[in-house]
Amino acid sequence: MKIGIEFYRTRGADDAHAVVGRETVEVDDLDGAIAAARLLARTLDMPQRPDSMTITDANGRIHYCGIIGSEAVDEGRQ
Template sequence: MRIVIEFYRTRDADGAHAIVGRETAEAIDLVGAIGIGRARSLTLDMPQFPDCMSITDAEGKRLYSGQLGANDNPEERMPQ
């Protein structure tokens, strides 16, 4: 499946976030997509180190959103 990964920084005071990077990739499933996102969060050249990421499919449907370094259980991160 084709995915879009957005990396962003959050501001604790009001929950605002700023996108610091965006990447497209191919993944077999959600677990693979999360792995790709985590790996690229460490290797991509971005203006700031991201503290969160979100993953959408090619149509823009959010599949995952979570903090980098947080529990990787997709069921805990999928939107309701």
């Protein structure tokens, strides 16, 4: 399935989000999408290091939203 990944920084004072990168990739399932997003977060050249991500399908439906690098954020699954 084709998914979109949006990487962003979150400001703690007011929870504002700044998008620092977007990618579209082809994956088999949601677990593959999360793994791809975490890999891209470490390897993409972005203006700032992202701390969070959102994964959407081709229709814009959110499938995952969470903190990068935190294995305990699986409650973000939709």
